[in-house]
Amino acid sequence: MTVASPSSLYSDLDVAVELDAPLASHTWFGIGGHADLLLRPRTLPALETLMRRCRRDGLPLRVLGSGANLLVDDDGVDGVVVKLDSAIFKTVEWNASGIVERMRAYGGASMESIVQECKRRGLRGLEQMAGIPASIGGAIRMNAGGKYGAIGDAVDAVALLAHDGALRIYQRDELNFGYRTTNLPAGIVVWASFRVASDDPVACRKRVLEIFTYKQSTQPLAASSAGCMFRNPTMPDGTMKSAGQLIDLAGLKGTSVGGAFVSMQHGNFLAVNKGARVHDMRALVDLVQERVFAQFNVHLHTEVVFWRRGDEA
Numbered sequence: 376m377t378v379a380s381p382s383s384l385y386s387d388l389d390v391a392v393e394l395d396a397p398l399a400s401h402t403w404f405g406i407g408g409h410a411d412l413l414l415r416p417r418t419l420p421a422l423e424t425l426m427r428r429c430r431r432d433g434l435p436l437r438v439l440g441s442g443a444n445l446l447v448d449d450d451g452v453d454g455v456v457v458k459l460d461s462a463i464f465k466t467v468e469w470n471a472s473g474i475v476e477r478m479r480a481y482g483g484a485s486m487e488s489i490v491q492e493c494k495r496r497g498l499r500g501l502e503q504m505a506g507i508p509a510s511i512g513g514a515i516r517m518n519a520g521g522k523y524g525a526i527g528d529a530v531d532a533v534a535l536l537a538h539d540g541a542l543r544i545y546q547r548d549e550l551n552f553g554y555r556t557t558n559l560p561a562g563i564v565v566w567a568s569f570r571v572a573s574d575d576p577v578a579c580r581k582r583v584l585e586i587f588t589y590k591q592s593t594q595p596l597a598a599s600s601a602g603c604m605f606r607n608p609t610m611p612d613g614t615m616k617s618a619g620q621l622i623d624l625a626g627l628k629g630t631s632v633g634g635a636f637v638s639m640q641h642g643n644f645l646a647v648n649k650g651a652r653v654h655d656m657r658a659l660v661d662l663v664q665e666r667v668f669a670q671f672n673v674h675l676h677t678e679v680v681f682w683r684r685g686d687e688a
């Protein structure tokens with residue numbers, strides 16, 4: 376525990392507190408260490424105050440979404456980890472501001488549930504997110520997506536809580552979404568609103584099913600992974616290549632280190648068996664990077680976020 380007197384951070388706030396909290400069960404990898412301090416605010420003012428106090432005390436603050444793109448070091452993580460899983464942060468408002476074509480979802484809301492609900496209501500705009508596990512905050516931070524588009528395509532506005540505890544709303548024309556990136560500054564996505572449009576419910580269902588079926592046929596969705604480990608690189612000749620294809624061409628499918636292995640189905644899915652250590656995964660990542668560099672003269676950068684003690688949050 377590196378927090379000198381943590382209770383002064385939260386004792387008067389409406390937050391659920393867990394000291395030395397295991398994080399493995401909060402991530403899709405299902406491995407990794409503990410958080411010194413896991414806090415789950417129950418109100419927005421509590422979250423705002425917490426942000427201000429962490430800044431005041433120089434404590435790193437990290438936000439955990441659904442853990443689908445995250446690897447927490449075996450030695451755990453310092454500072455404060457915040458999880459937005461209380462009711463207010465999972466709220467989804469349909470017909471926001473009385474406009475049918477607007478939907479507002481808080482940062483901890485489940486992307487999968489929203490895709491299902493859009494399908495049920497006959498709303499299109501977010502079907503490209505079918506089969507992508509995420510919270511709204513995590514999906515926006517990563518601009519999650521794939522072949523059929525990304526979440527940024529449907530975003531109307533984002534409310535971001537900065538480290539000084541101020542909530543600022545970014546409108547569509549201020550936002551840039553790129554390949555797994557956004558221009559949003561550091562901070563916590565508190566909510567986002569989306570443009571969705573009424574459509575034939577049968578057509579909506581068909582589209583979601585088509586996208587999900589494509590994902591299922593190409594990716595090992597049931598493996599303990601975080602989806603694609605590496606970003607698709609730009610090659611020395613300026614073209615973008617699939618990282619999975621390079622890993623496959625380098626003959627690395629099926630390669631393993633300890634309990635971590637490269638999927639046979641998709642070269643960019645690095646997964647773990649029960650009992651694996653994050654150390655194994657890190658060694659496998661290094662090995663894949665070295666081999667791909669040796670063969671193609673290109674460095675693969677990780678898309679998965681690693682949390683380690685001492686790293687800047």
Ligand SMILES: Cc1cc2nc3c(=O)[nH]c(=O)nc-3n(C[C@H](O)[C@H](O)[C@H](O)COP(=O)(O)OP(=O)(O)OC[C@H]3O[C@@H](n4cnc5c(N)ncnc54)[C@H](O)[C@@H]3O)c2cc1C
Pocket residue numbers: 403437438439440441442443444445459482483506507508509510511512513514515516517518519520521562563564565595596597600601602603680
């Ligand atoms: C089986 C599987 C398939 C996948 N397929 C895809 C795919 O097709 N396309 C794709 O893009 N990704 C895919 N992924 C990766 C993952 O689904 C996305 O990156 C997703 O956006 C992660 O969201 P999360 O809520 O789980 O974020 P986490 O993994 O919890 O966190 C990821 C990052 O987002 C930050 N974050 C989380 N919440 C917030 C918030 N409220 N405000 C600010 N920052 C926040 C975290 O601090 C961290 O830096 C897949 C993962 C799995 C396990």
